[in-house]
Amino acid sequence: MKKLFRILIALSITVLFLSCGQKATTYEAKEALSKHLVERYGEEFEIGYMGKRSDGKEVWYEAEIYPSKYVGTPKERDKYYHRRGTVNIKKGILGDRLGFVGDTYGKVKINESAEEFYEKKLKELFGNNVLQVYDIKFNRILKDYSFENIIKIWKEEGVRLTIIGGIYIFGRVENDEDREWYRKQIYEFIQFMKETGTFEYVDLGINVIDERSLTEYFEKNKWKILEAKQKYKTSSEFIAYRDKIFKEAEKEFKQMSQEDKKRKINSYLKFNFTSENMIKNKDNGYSVIYHTGLVSSKFIDSEPRARDIKKREYNKIDDVNLLNTMKILYDEYIIREDKEIVEI
Incomplete structure (x- = not known):
């Protein structure tokens, strides 16, 4: 018995020695x-x-x-x-x-789920050429990542759903009538978000991008716009030069099929379209012609950094303000001259 005990002790010490470290x-x-x-x-x-x-x-x-x-x-x-x-x-x-x-990949699944959820309505309002980029906050591990399920859990369990991000619409704005059309469509999208219960905590930028920026001509020549920013003394001259680049891309754009346009949009790295990177890499923004920021009242109340933002309930079209993005970009994203900013 003692011999067996000694053997067990020896084995235990050996295992401990081998395992240690x-x-x-x-x-x-x-x-x-x-x-x-x-x-x-x-x-x-x-x-x-x-x-x-x-x-x-x-x-x-x-x-x-x-x-x-x-x-x-x-x-x-x-x-x-x-x-x-x-x-x-x-x-x-x-x-x-x-x-x-x-x-943390669940965050990507939630963002993709939101894209699927809003895609049909966005296409109905703005056409096929739309790029959605989100950074949605929803602190929950899920088995079902459908956005309908996310909304259900939010309403039933109180897990806050905060929708942050940007929607990029490739289109054309050439006159006041075009701008009014976009303002109306954006208003209709806000009403859809309200109807689906997803406009409570929202910080969402909607950007209208000139569709001619999808051409290879624009891609190869946008550096000229960066140089022009240093050359011209007023934002009006700067915008006129930018528009000249767009016009020179017109011929190529007319030859693009819908498949070509979609392929180009899908080739973009969405990471470069996040709000932080759009500011850091300003050349990404020179094709954005109009911008509006949709910030809900509850988001403003919950976010200390947003409390200086004017609250809008978006119950009327007049609450949707479109800013001429080029005039803002001309001033390095800092609005120094109010007269240079056009609100409609």
């Missing part, structure tokens, strides 16, 4: 994360470089992730579709072991 490897962490993503989203993911992170209390592995189906497409390079995957590391007397596995 054992590390949870990046390979094991990647395997755990890959399995987790397939189980949660039902598809394979690409997992980038996995590094170890710490906040002083916990340690975890972290890597950039995006769906494998996007490999070889513009979305592979688009940070809009990239998120983070994490695998916690638990430390014990027997060494490290993998703990909780999580990810």
